[in-house]
Amino acid sequence: MSDALSKAPQPRHHDALWQNRRVLITGGLGFIGSTLARRLAGLGADVLVVDSMVPEYGGNLFNLDGCEGQVRTNISDIRDPYSMRHLVGDRELVFNLAGQTSHLDSMHDPFTDLAINCTAQLSLLEICRKHNPAAKIVFASTRQIYGRPQYLPVDERHPLNPVDVNGINKIAGESYHMLYNQVYGLRSTVLRLTNTYGPRMRIKDARQTFLGVWLRAVIEGRPFEVWGGEQLRDFTYVDDAVDALMLMAGNDALDGKAFNLGGDGIVSLRETAETLVKVSGGSFAIREFPAERKRIDIGDYYGDDGAFRAVSGWTPRVSLEEGLRRTVAFYRQHLDRYL
Amino acid sequence: MSDALSKAPQPRHHDALWQNRRVLITGGLGFIGSTLARRLAGLGADVLVVDSMVPEYGGNLFNLDGCEGQVRTNISDIRDPYSMRHLVGDRELVFNLAGQTSHLDSMHDPFTDLAINCTAQLSLLEICRKHNPAAKIVFASTRQIYGRPQYLPVDERHPLNPVDVNGINKIAGESYHMLYNQVYGLRSTVLRLTNTYGPRMRIKDARQTFLGVWLRAVIEGRPFEVWGGEQLRDFTYVDDAVDALMLMAGNDALDGKAFNLGGDGIVSLRETAETLVKVSGGSFAIREFPAERKRIDIGDYYGDDGAFRAVSGWTPRVSLEEGLRRTVAFYRQHLDRYL
16 A cells, blocks of 8 residues: 555545445546545545546646556546546446636636536536436535525525626536436435645645645745635535545435535634644735625635534544644645646 | 507506617517517617527517517527627617526426526626626526425525426526626626416417417317316416516616516416416316426415515506406417417
């Protein structure tokens, strides 16, 4: 077993059940997808990852460094229905993590966001319906669909009022997954992620989360900017998010439903910045919110993930401080592979 | 003035304001679009209608019979951004009524529904944002977005749980319209229609509403089938729906908001059938719901349109009985143009 895999979290989720499971991970060279691929490969699953390697997205070949022999990698775009039909094949499980995630990009180029987050999702579901109806599908959605919270914490009954094209399209994407369960009986389920962070996240820019920009700055020895500072957020460490995705895959009672995923607690951006500086050194400055960001800012957000915890037994195992410590250590070692 | 136009309803909505207004109506050869075009032309507006004439949709050249000289007609598809850019031009008002409306078609061919109800809507909004940001846009949405009612009457705060791909895509379509108001200040507003009926509706099949099939049967002297019979519905006569669209266009306080439109009252399908038979003769039989329809049936539905009535002063002026009488009279005269 490679050094990287030996560092995987201790077993849970009936880990033995993953042995030889035929798994497809879309967006599998990205941040969460690759972390999931590494975990499942370590448990003996037959893992196929698909990724488009679009430079603005999360795909990075280095994310599978050290376990290339245990994971099959296929470069392809989920917008291409022919390759996807072949790749879905007879996979037992599809972790559908491919997506356009940048809020600003969705406003500057709404059609690309639509093609990836709507059309390609519908295409994947049609492929499963026609050619592999027994496959289990776990779809990664986002808290972005709720928009500005009308109350806190935000539970799954909160109205959906997205503040950008990305949020609108992600609603359609997850709705297709639930509809295909209700109408055709596809075994699909939806997890709404909040800010996920950890090793292998995109730090080149803020396309995945602002935390990426902060991390890069502290590793490079520069101060970073905190916009506002008092906004409240919740964060999920990537290994905890992977736990949650695996629990969803293993529980058919969750089919046709959408669940929030939260994290270890609620913190302000200022507290988050202070925690980062505590584990990494460096410094930050509080700045006013830039105008272009302001109009799609959502104020405070934190989710209620009680429903998911109750049905799955999931709890976060990595605190924000510990998660940031691990993340900083990863990028101190591998910064050059992420710029 | 043609015979057809002289039958238009009596003036209201500051009708004089429509003189020379530059209006674009997408789906303008369809049922509601053509009725609106006839009304506005009669008030002296400069009306341009765009319609794709896709055979499965509502477009019918005969719908503008008698007022061809007063309305400009351009055959084009809203999926074609080049022609749309030209046609949007410097129109002051866009009634955006083009859409794929069939629930079953959206399940059999979800990509076409997506292209028309999502991609083309986004394209139209991008065109307006870039080239005609002062245009007012009135978008026709549908009660189908609510899915199976969780309570009755359904108001605008009711959760959106569509039971078909069409409903999911219409949510995205109307959400784009509201987002472009919030983010870019476009003057767009959304009206959620329920069952609309009247002269010029599609009666060839059930793609617009089941009422079309009933009407055709009674005109052709055949009994018609009522599936179920006890389901409750509300209906809007087309002239009342046109009133509502015109009121929306004239009231900037409604921008960025979505409103339900209802009708004259709540009736069961059986009562509706009895009213139709009363005004037209003929007969019907109650049948069990077909299986393919059952899985996308929503049970009882009727809307609460109190919010729209309060802000606009709208009330329906044509009862179901009177509306069906006018509709039957129209098709007795023009049946051959609608088969």
